[in-house]
Amino acid sequence: MQTIVLLAWLALCAAQDARQRRIANALTLGAGALALACLLLTGRTWIGADAAQGGWAFGLALAFTLPGYLMGRMGAGDVKLMTALGLATDGLWVLAAVIGAALASVAWWLLAPRVWLHMSQGLRERLRYLGPDSSKKLPYAPFVLVGVGLAWPWIH
Numbered sequence: 360m361q362t363i364v365l366l367a368w369l370a371l372c373a374a375q376d377a378r379q380r381r382i383a384n385a386l387t388l389g390a391g392a393l394a395l396a397c398l399l400l401t402g403r404t405w406i407g408a409d410a411a412q413g414g415w416a417f418g419l420a421l422a423f424t425l426p427g428y429l430m431g432r433m434g435a436g437d438v439k440l441m442t443a444l445g446l447a448t449d450g451l452w453v454l455a456a457v458i459g460a461a462l463a464s465v466a467w468w469l470l471a472p473r474v475w476l477h478m479s480q481g482l483r484e485r486l487r488y489l490g491p492d493s494s495k496k497l498p499y500a501p502f503v504l505v506g507v508g509l510a511w512p513w514i515h
Contacts, residue, residue, distance in 0.1 A: 361405050361407070362515055365405065365406070365444075366504075366511070368390055369444075369507060372387070372503075373498075373504040376488075377485075377489055378488070380488045382500055386440075387436055393447075394447035405447035408449035412449040413445065413446055413448070416444075416450045416452065417446050419454070420444060421438070421445075424438040440499070440503065441453065444503075456503045459502075460506040463501075463506050463509070471491040489501065
């Protein structure tokens with residue numbers, strides 16, 4: 360059940376990021392605060408990992424996202440998303456999210472010019488920030504969702 364809630368939260372973040380190229384603080388900081396409260400009150404992460412694993416995952420998420428943020432390649436919402444994910448899960452989830460997001464973004468970069476032409480105009484308008492010609496800085500959360508979704512059978 361916890362995994363379903365986690366995937367639903369990631370889906371909400373991904374949808375907002377794809378539509379607006381930002382993720383609301385209520386989604387990222389709220390989830391991070393709930394994950395931290397769960398960690399401190401129970402000594403376990405949301406998915407049941409030890410508190411030490413949650414702390415390790417939090418640090419790993421910062422290590423992967425802060426350089427991108429400082430170089431202007433990622434937004435603050437992306438950093439908050441990944442650190443909240445780290446507090447709620449463990450290092451394996453964070454690694455799967457980062458690696459999966461990288462693979463998904465490369466696949467999208469290769470496929471988007473072909474796929475984009477066949478999408479309906481309404482869908483293209485809703486996901487305009489994912490367009491192949493919109494920007495060099497694509498929304499990150501949709502790729503995190505795809506990455507976690509693809510890795511889920513192995514990390515669950």
